[in-house]
Amino acid sequence: MNRKPYARRRAAAMPQSLVVQTFGILREKIRSGDWVRLLPPERELCNWLVISRGTLRKALMCLKHEGWVKSAQGRRWGITVSRRRPARRVSATHLALLTPFSLNVVAPFEIYWIDSLREHLQDAGCRLEVFQELDYRGWRSNEVLEALAREVRPVGWVLRSAPANVQQWFSERSLPCVVVGSRHGGVALPSVDRDLPAVCRHAVGRLVARGHTRLVLLIPDSGLAGDLACEQSFRETAERFLRTQDGEALIVHHQGRPDSIVHRLVALRQRRPPPTGFLVTDTRYTLSALGYFLRQGLRLPNDVALISRDSDHFLEFVVPTVARYATNPTLFARRVSRVVLRLVEGGDVLARDYRVMPRFVPGETLG
Numbered sequence: 001m002n003r004k005p006y007a008r009r010r011a012a013a014m015p016q017s018l019v020v021q022t023f024g025i026l027r028e029k030i031r032s033g034d035w036v037r038l039l040p041p042e043r044e045l046c047n048w049l050v051i052s053r054g055t056l057r058k059a060l061m062c063l064k065h066e067g068w069v070k071s072a073q074g075r076r077w078g079i080t081v082s083r084r085r086p087a088r089r090v091s092a093t094h095l096a097l098l099t100p101f102s103l104n105v106v107a108p109f110e111i112y113w114i115d116s117l118r119e120h121l122q123d124a125g126c127r128l129e130v131f132q133e134l135d136y137r138g139w140r141s142n143e144v145l146e147a148l149a150r151e152v153r154p155v156g157w158v159l160r161s162a163p164a165n166v167q168q169w170f171s172e173r174s175l176p177c178v179v180v181g182s183r184h185g186g187v188a189l190p191s192v193d194r195d196l197p198a199v200c201r202h203a204v205g206r207l208v209a210r211g212h213t214r215l216v217l218l219i220p221d222s223g224l225a226g227d228l229a230c231e232q233s234f235r236e237t238a239e240r241f242l243r244t245q246d247g248e249a250l251i252v253h254h255q256g257r258p259d260s261i262v263h264r265l266v267a268l269r270q271r272r273p274p275p276t277g278f279l280v281t282d283t284r285y286t287l288s289a290l291g292y293f294l295r296q297g298l299r300l301p302n303d304v305a306l307i308s309r310d311s312d313h314f315l316e317f318v319v320p321t322v323a324r325y326a327t328n329p330t331l332f333a334r335r336v337s338r339v340v341l342r343l344v345e346g347g348d349v350l351a352r353d354y355r356v357m358p359r360f361v362p363g364e365t366l367g
Contacts, residue, residue, distance in 0.1 A: 022051060022059035025127070030068055030079055039069060039077040050103055050130045094127040095344060096152050099160040102133050107283070107312055109329055110160075113180070116333035117158075117340060126155065126344050145169050156343045159189075163223055171351075176343050180336055182225035188351040190343075192336045195355040196226050196309070197233035199325045202360060203279045203307045204237040204249075206323075210367060212277030212305055213247030216268060218261070218289060219281045221253035227281065230309070234279065250275060254285070261288040269296070276304050283312040286322060290365065301367035311361065323363035332356050 026045075029035055039045065039060075046053055060077060063069045069077045103111065118128045129152070145166070156176040159167060164184040170177040171187045179191035200217070207215055217234045219227055231251050238249030252268065254260040268275055280286045286308040290300075298304050300320055308315065311326035335354055343349050 018051065018055050019058045019062065021127075022049060022055055023062045025049065026059060026063060027068060030063075035079060037079055039079065041076055047102075047132065048129075050132070093125065094129050094154050095121060095156045095158065095340070096154040097128060097130045097158040097160065098134055098162065098166075099130065099132050100134050101161065103130065109312065109327070109332075112329045113333040113336050116330075117337050120337040120341060121344065124341060124344060129154065142169060149175070156340070158340060161224060164225070167225075176349075178336075178340050178343055178349070182229055183353070184225045184228075190339055190349045190351055190354065192332075192339055192354045193226055193356070194325075194327050194332070195357045196230045198355075199309055199358055200230050200233040200279065201237045203309065203325075204234060204241060206307065206360075206366060207277035207279070207305060208241045210277070210301065210305055213242055213245050214273060214275040215242075215247070215249045215277040215279070216275045217249070217251045217279050217281075218264065218285065219251065219253060220256045220285070222256075230281065248275075256285070258288045261285055262292050265289060265292050278304060278306045279309060280306060281309045283308060283310050283315055283324075286310070286315075286324075287318070290318070290322065300365045305367065306365040311358070320364035323366035324361050325358035326361050327356055327358040 026039070030039075040048070042053060042056060046056055049056070060069060060071070064071060067080060070080050071077055097114065097117075099106075101110075103114070114128075114130070121128050131148075131152075156178070157170060159170065159177060159179045159181075161181060162179065164187075167179060167184050167187045167189060171189050174188075177189050179187070179189050180193070181191065182193045182196065183189055183191040204215065215234075215238055217231065219230065235249060235251065238247075242249060250268070252264050254264050278289060280289050286306070290306060293300060293304055293306070300306060306322070308322050308324035311324040315322050315324060335356055339349060339354055
């Protein structure tokens with residue numbers, strides 16, 4: 001199965017396999033008695049299976065043709081066959097990916113490694129189930145996670161953008177689990193991520209080499225382990241570089257919205273003297289910062305310099321060109337798939353950090 005943003009692009013290449021996979025999953029859910037009278041609404045099915053509505057409807061028509069379901073105008077699909085619900089068994093044929101974001105809004109880089117992981121698992125006879133738009137902030141009770149684990153019961157788990165309490169829950173129970181991202185302290189799980197601390201060290205060195213001694217790390221107040229590691233690396237590296245200079249390094253948090261970013265930048269420009277070297281996380285926040293600087297008539301890199309910690313394809317078309325750190329998506333996807341497949345196949349996966357080093361891409365915003 002595929003994600004909605006890719007449905008049109010890949011339809012010509014493998015439309016039948018997507019429909020057949022969806023058909024098989026839906027038929028198995030009906031056969032096992034998970035759904036008795038009605039199927040869930042189409043939108044809910046699309047989100048659960050991470051497919052387009054067109055793919056879902058083709059699979060539903062196949063089910064209808066074989067007599068499993070019936071359609072009703074303006075109503076949910078009804079189940080036409082009766083199956084006695086068997087005892088629920090642990091399935092060793094699927095792996096669960098948990099993410100707080102909708103895959104309709106994440107960066108193409110994220111979609112790429114998830115899609116690659118799905119294909120590698122499929123080749124190994126394992127299905128990937130994605131549970132998206134999870135409210136991690138509400139997961140303060142162990143009962144919620146325990147209920148999810150009882151219901152899903154996969155052969156393994158993949159956690160994306162998981163806070164400390166979620167990582168710790170899986171770690172304490174020694175569940176087979178891989179963190180895509182950085183892990184928090186005390187969490188005994190393998191993790192795959194970019195080497196963000198190394199990126200921050202390199203960026204500080206680049207800014208100082210250009211003569212900037214008043215530096216800012218503009219970062220959301222996410223509480224994620226990768227961002228926290230970035231903050232520590234930025235602070236320690238800046239202190240070492242600026243020890244003999246009259247400079248300062250600030251870590252400025254925002255709420256992940258353009259107005260919050262602009263508010264923080266306005267306050268920074270009012271400092272005397274104002275900071276001139278900026279490291280910004282996430283390409284969306286980079287665009288907000290760049291737009292503010294240009295709107296204020298500031299010249300880059302003469303008045304201020306900007307480096308994006310992250311990269312995305314669209315930044316190649318931004319003028320002035322943005323200095324940034326780009327991660328090879330194929331290499332990252334391969335590293336994630338390798339660790340997860342080892343877990344699925346019952347291999348010994350050490351609770352260690354697997355890191356991919358991004359490549360620095362020079363740009364006019366740094367000079």
